[in-house]
Amino acid sequence: MTRILLAIWIGLPLLAGQDAVEATPTKQNPQPAQEAKAEAQAPETPSPIAEQKLKAQVDAGYRGIPNIGGNFDAYRSVVNYGEGPKLFGAEINFEDPKHSALNRLTVSGHGWGGEPYTSFRADAEKFRSYRLTADYRNLAYFNYLPSFANPLASPAFRSQRAFDTRMKNADVSLELWPSRRVTPYFGYQSNYWNGHGITPYVTTGNEFPVQTQIRNQTNNYRGGVQLELTRMHVTLEQGGTTFKDDQRVFTREPNAGNRPGGVLGSQTTLNDLEQAYGVRGDGLYSKGLVTASPCSWLNVYGQFLFSQPEIDVRYSENARGLFLMGGDTFYTGLDGIVTGLSRQPHTTGSATAEIRPIGRLRILESWTTDRFHNAASALLLDQLLVSGATRPLARERQVDTRLNLNYNRQQLDVLFDITPRLTVRGGHRYVWGNALTPGWGLSPTGSPSQGELKMHVGLAGVTLRPTSRAWINVDYEGSPGDRNYFRTSLQNYHMVRARGRVEVTGSLHFYSHFRWLDNQNPARGIDYKFQDIMATGGLQWMPAGGRRASIIGEYGWSSLKSDILFLLPSTLQPAPSSYRDRGHTGTLLAQISGPKLTVADMRFEVGGSLFQSGGSRPTKYYQPLVRLYLPVAKTVELFGEWRWYGYDAQTFYFLEHFRSNQLIAGLRLKI
Amino acid sequence: MKAPTGFASGVHLAAQAATAIGLLACAAGAQTSPGAQYAGSETCRACHQDLYEGLLKNLHHVLESDKLRGWAGRSCEACHGPGSVHAETVAAADILNPGKAPATQSIPACMKCHANQPTNVGYVNSSHVRNLVACTGCHSMHAAPAGLPTTNRNERVSNLCFRCHTNQRASFQRPHTHPLKQGAMSCIDCHNPHGSAGLRQTQTANANEPGCFKCHGDKRGPFTFEHAPVRLEGCLTCHEPHGSANPRMLTRHEVSFQCLECHSNIGLAGGGTNTGAMGGIPPAFHDLRSARFRNCTLCHVKVHGSYVNRALLR
Numbered sequence: 001m002t003r004i005l006l007a008i009w010i011g012l013p014l015l016a017g018q019d020a021v022e023a024t025p026t027k028q029n030p031q032p033a034q035e036a037k038a039e040a041q042a043p044e045t046p047s048p049i050a051e052q053k054l055k056a057q058v059d060a061g062y063r064g065i066p067n068i069g070g071n072f073d074a075y076r077s078v079v080n081y082g083e084g085p086k087l088f089g090a091e092i093n094f095e096d097p098k099h100s101a102l103n104r105l106t107v108s109g110h111g112w113g114g115e116p117y118t119s120f121r122a123d124a125e126k127f128r129s130y131r132l133t134a135d136y137r138n139l140a141y142f143n144y145l146p147s148f149a150n151p152l153a154s155p156a157f158r159s160q161r162a163f164d165t166r167m168k169n170a171d172v173s174l175e176l177w178p179s180r181r182v183t184p185y186f187g188y189q190s191n192y193w194n195g196h197g198i199t200p201y202v203t204t205g206n207e208f209p210v211q212t213q214i215r216n217q218t219n220n221y222r223g224g225v226q227l228e229l230t231r232m233h234v235t236l237e238q239g240g241t242t243f244k245d246d247q248r249v250f251t252r253e254p255n256a257g258n259r260p261g262g263v264l265g266s267q268t269t270l271n272d273l274e275q276a277y278g279v280r281g282d283g284l285y286s287k288g289l290v291t292a293s294p295c296s297w298l299n300v301y302g303q304f305l306f307s308q309p310e311i312d313v314r315y316s317e318n319a320r321g322l323f324l325m326g327g328d329t330f331y332t333g334l335d336g337i338v339t340g341l342s343r344q345p346h347t348t349g350s351a352t353a354e355i356r357p358i359g360r361l362r363i364l365e366s367w368t369t370d371r372f373h374n375a376a377s378a379l380l381l382d383q384l385l386v387s388g389a390t391r392p393l394a395r396e397r398q399v400d401t402r403l404n405l406n407y408n409r410q411q412l413d414v415l416f417d418i419t420p421r422l423t424v425r426g427g428h429r430y431v432w433g434n435a436l437t438p439g440w441g442l443s444p445t446g447s448p449s450q451g452e453l454k455m456h457v458g459l460a461g462v463t464l465r466p467t468s469r470a471w472i473n474v475d476y477e478g479s480p481g482d483r484n485y486f487r488t489s490l491q492n493y494h495m496v497r498a499r500g501r502v503e504v505t506g507s508l509h510f511y512s513h514f515r516w517l518d519n520q521n522p523a524r525g526i527d528y529k530f531q532d533i534m535a536t537g538g539l540q541w542m543p544a545g546g547r548r549a550s551i552i553g554e555y556g557w558s559s560l561k562s563d564i565l566f567l568l569p570s571t572l573q574p575a576p577s578s579y580r581d582r583g584h585t586g587t588l589l590a591q592i593s594g595p596k597l598t599v600a601d602m603r604f605e606v607g608g609s610l611f612q613s614g615g616s617r618p619t620k621y622y623q624p625l626v627r628l629y630l631p632v633a634k635t636v637e638l639f640g641e642w643r644w645y646g647y648d649a650q651t652f653y654f655l656e657h658f659r660s661n662q663l664i665a666g667l668r669l670k671i
Numbered sequence: 672m673k674a675p676t677g678f679a680s681g682v683h684l685a686a687q688a689a690t691a692i693g694l695l696a697c698a699a700g701a702q703t704s705p706g707a708q709y710a711g712s713e714t715c716r717a718c719h720q721d722l723y724e725g726l727l728k729n730l731h732h733v734l735e736s737d738k739l740r741g742w743a744g745r746s747c748e749a750c751h752g753p754g755s756v757h758a759e760t761v762a763a764a765d766i767l768n769p770g771k772a773p774a775t776q777s778i779p780a781c782m783k784c785h786a787n788q789p790t791n792v793g794y795v796n797s798s799h800v801r802n803l804v805a806c807t808g809c810h811s812m813h814a815a816p817a818g819l820p821t822t823n824r825n826e827r828v829s830n831l832c833f834r835c836h837t838n839q840r841a842s843f844q845r846p847h848t849h850p851l852k853q854g855a856m857s858c859i860d861c862h863n864p865h866g867s868a869g870l871r872q873t874q875t876a877n878a879n880e881p882g883c884f885k886c887h888g889d890k891r892g893p894f895t896f897e898h899a900p901v902r903l904e905g906c907l908t909c910h911e912p913h914g915s916a917n918p919r920m921l922t923r924h925e926v927s928f929q930c931l932e933c934h935s936n937i938g939l940a941g942g943g944t945n946t947g948a949m950g951g952i953p954p955a956f957h958d959l960r961s962a963r964f965r966n967c968t969l970c971h972v973k974v975h976g977s978y979v980n981r982a983l984l985r
Contacts, residue, residue: 057822058822059822077918078846078847088822089821089822089823089854090822091822091824108822108823108824110822110823110825110854111853111854111855116850116853117850117853117854117855119823119825119854119855121824127733128733137855137856139850139855139856143918143919145918160966160969161968161969161972167886169885169886179733179737179739180739181739189885191885191886191887191888193888193889199972200969200970200972201985202970202972202984202985207963207969207970216888216889217888218884218888218891220876220877228739233786237878239877239878241877243888243891245889245978249985258963258969275985277978277979279978283877285877285878285879286878287878291786293786299782299786299795301795301796303868305868305875305878305879306878306879307877307878307879307880309877309880309891309892309893310893311892311893311894311895311978313895313978313979315978315979317985338978338979340895340978340979342892342893342894342895342978343893344892344893346879346880347879348868348878348879350796350868352795352796354795360775362775364795364801366795366796368868370868370879372902374892374893374897374902376893376894376895376896376897377895378895378978378979380979399895399981401895401896401897401981403897403899403902405902405903413801415801417773417775420773420775420776421773423773423775423803425801435899435903435949437897437899437903437949438896438897438899438981449899449948449949449950449951451903451948451949461801461802463802463803465773468771473802473803475802481946482946483946484946484947485899485900485903485904485947485948485949486900486903486904486908486933486947486949486950487932487933487935487936487947487950488908488932488933488947489904489947491946491947499835501835511834511835511837512837513835513836513837513838515838521946521947523946523947525935525936526946526947528947534838534841534842535838536837536838536840536841537837538837554837554840554841556837556838556840556841556844558841564932565935566928566931566932566934566935567931567934567935567952567953568959569931569953569954569955569956569957569958569959569964570955570956570957570958570959570960571955572952572955574935577928577931577932579922579923579924579928581916583841583845583916585841585842585844585845586844587840587841587844609844610844611844611845611846611916613845613916616923616924617916617917617924619845619846619916621844621845621846647846
């Protein structure tokens with residue numbers, strides 16, 4: 001199937017090219033009716049100039065992987081490219097000067113032929129009549145890293161949560177009569193995740209790694225209308241979602257789990273398991289947006305969003321084996337069902353006004369609220385086949401849960417242009433709200449937990465454009481902190497961000513980006529200190545427009561320090577948790593155009609990227625590459641690429657090393 | 672000729688009733704020569720033939736017949752403002768050039784038509800606008816649709832963003848990231864550069880839900896048993912979506928620290944406030960000396976929320 005699609009893809013531009021050739025005489029000798037129609041249309045809508053009716057580019061070839069050394073699962077978790085013939089990319093642009101059914105069509109695809117990341121996109125448009133967009137992606141998600149979560153674990157405890165799955169997303173949207181006063185639109189979106197994996201089946205005192213089959217899908221249907229009035233725009237949208245989750249967890253093989261030595265002198269085992277999730281969901285949502293410019297010095301914006309997803313749960317579980325029930329009691333089987341319903345009315349509203357009392361002064365006042373109340377109930381029924389008992393032990397529990405969030409944000413920004421090249425801004429953000437959550441957390445006991453959010457944040461910034469070839473932008477925000485939800489939330493923090501760019505000459509640019517965040521929560525028992533610094537800088541040199549040579553290079557440095565007290569679960573005594581990450585990143589792409597071959601210059605590219613970090617999880621990840629393009633005809637170019645993937649995790653993570661040489665030979669076809 | 676911005680009568684009266692403040696705004700906001708009037712596209716074309724033809728290859732050519740906003744026959748002046756004085760003097764100073772003008776002048780020129788972009792909250796809530804990043808910083812008005820330096824649209828979009836967001840480009844060089852470098856997605860899959868109701872201009876899904884759920888629908892819920900941080904502070908509580916050295920883009924190298932840094936509150940949150948009070952405590956039988964307990968998600972597999980188990984075990 002994949003090969004057929006590949007052949008179609010490669011053939012498409014050839015077929016399209018044939019159409020273009022055949023169409024040429026028609027263009028020179030248009031039919032009278034078509035000519036008349038074209039003339040009639042001319043004064044209404046000027047035709048885009050269609051010098052070439054069709055443009056296409058196809059990159060196809062073969063990827064060879066001579067070797068993958070080291071840990072293959074880690075390779076698949078990080079890189080995942082495979083060997084074989086591939087359609088690396090294709091894009092076809094078609095313009096119809098007759099404007100019959102469409103003005104413009106763009107079709108593109110990427111990564112076909114067994115690649116981990118496959119995409120397809122089509123955009124079709126007839127000006128003022130319709131705009132159609134279709135997007136499809138098929139993404140592999142493979143994750144089977146031995147060190148996930150615990151690098152010190154023995155092999156028996158590694159990789160007990162793994163995924164070999166595919167995520168398929170489709171999105172289609174249609175706009176009718178775009179750029180007119182009334183523009184209806186419709187859309188459909190689908191997200192489908194399926195595949196296999198490993199997941200533990202958890203019982204008291206033991207966990208059993210078993211197979212899981214993942215299958216869930218979300219569909220979204222929407223329709224709306226955009227109204228464009230002279231001084232006002234309105235968007236109204238109504239949508240709905242459906243959801244289903246049919247995950248299975250199962251095994252037919254006897255499994256001793258993570259306690260092969262037994263529990264309380266008995267060997268707990270799992271002999272047979274069938275867990276089935278039958279989760280169904282739906283919900284409607286509404287969206288209303290308004291933008292208006294009632295007068296020249298005032299713009300206002302408002303939105304109202306409401307959604308109410310609902311979930312209906314039907315879950316069953318059947319397990320056979322020998323399991324610890326508690327104390328010194330064991331059971332040999334469990335049959336359980338859970339039915340439940342949860343609902344989440346969710347309301348969001350915001351309003352913003354932009355006021356320009358004088359030309360150089362802008363005042364932005366915005367207010368946002370976001371609140372949802374998640375209410376759920378579940379009925380849990382199960383019966384245990386207790387060892388030594390004459391009849392099953394039946395249990396029944398009714399659970400009601402609630403999670404409420406009320407979030408509010410008010411922000412005032414004042415921007416003043418001191419000169420056309422210098423703008424300063426300042427402002428204040430006030431965030432407040434509260435939350436109510438079930439209190440159990442990881443503890444089976446405890447009352448519901450209430451939290452309160454309250455923060456005053458100061459904002460400041462400056463934008464400077466000393467010349468038309470340079471700019472710098474600096475932002476600051478900080479808060480002394482008041483109340484927040486979690487120990488690691490932003491509390492007493494300061495953040496600075498700066499970006500700048502300067503064009504030394506028309507061909508030489510320097511740019512830089514800096515970010516600094518310092519957050520502290522000195523509360524007793526928390527003592528949280530967090531500091532994150534990241535700075536990058538780069539240059540772009542393209543003499544003579546890059547016709548002969550060009551260089552784009554960047555270097556980045558980052559440092560993250562985090563210290564916080566936590567409770568050792570076994571003793572409930574405080575202990576420090578420290579995390580460090582010091583990273584160096586580099587990217588480079590240098591291109592040199594070589595001697596002219598038959599029709600054009602050959603091009604040679606060298607570069608790649610590297611990442612090296614120290615600290616809590618020292619890692620090296622290198623991806624150098626060399627690429628060569630050899631034009632052999634006006635529309636045909638050969639290319640070759642060598643790329644190296646080297647992953648070198650250090651200290652406790654050494655078992656994840658992998659390295660791979662990859663060679664690509666291909667053909668670029670241009671029409 | 673008058674400017675093609677007809678007022679509804681009531682609004683017009685309100686605008687007229689506005690104080691001199693509004694008039695000042697008009698005067699200060701003037702971007703072209705005083706007294707300039709619309710000259711028409713044909714006048715512009717006489718000198719700027721190449722730009723005019725470029726425009727006709729661009730989506731903006733629809734302006735040339737845009738009777739709705741009154742730009743028919745004035746597509747150039749729709750963005751550049753009335754050009755009669757410039758046509759006479761041929762001086763660059765007599766016409767607005769949004770590509771070179773300060774963002775405070777160029778953005779309003781674009782917003783005359785584009786104020787209703789699908790941003791939920793209006794462009795003004797975009798940090799790009801607050802930081803005076805002009806529309807022309809990303810969008811080309813005269814050029815034809817982009818050529819084909821690469822056939823991958825996602826790659827083109829991301830490279831455009833990375834011209835300024837170099838920190839993010841650096842983060843994506845880390846081994847555990849979303850597949851952006853592979854061209855499977857782009858920055859705008861998660862962020863709306865034109866503004867959003869959420870912080871960091873994140874996209875929304877299903878009206879007002881985090882945009883992450885557009886692809887990760889299984890995390891959306893609502894769950895019978897929610898994991899509160901997922902709802903209250905979002906995915907960034909535990910994940911670094913731009914890239915991490917830690918598997919699954921976690922912000923800590925070991926899951927036990929990831930969880931216990933929050934689940935450690937018994938009797939310790941103090942000072943008369945609730946600062947960091949939510950998060951519960953770990954049960955005492957979790958002995959971290961055992962490898963089984965150093966990986967919390969080994970048992971709490973439904974860490975994003977569970978339909979059937981209050982401890983998120985299944």
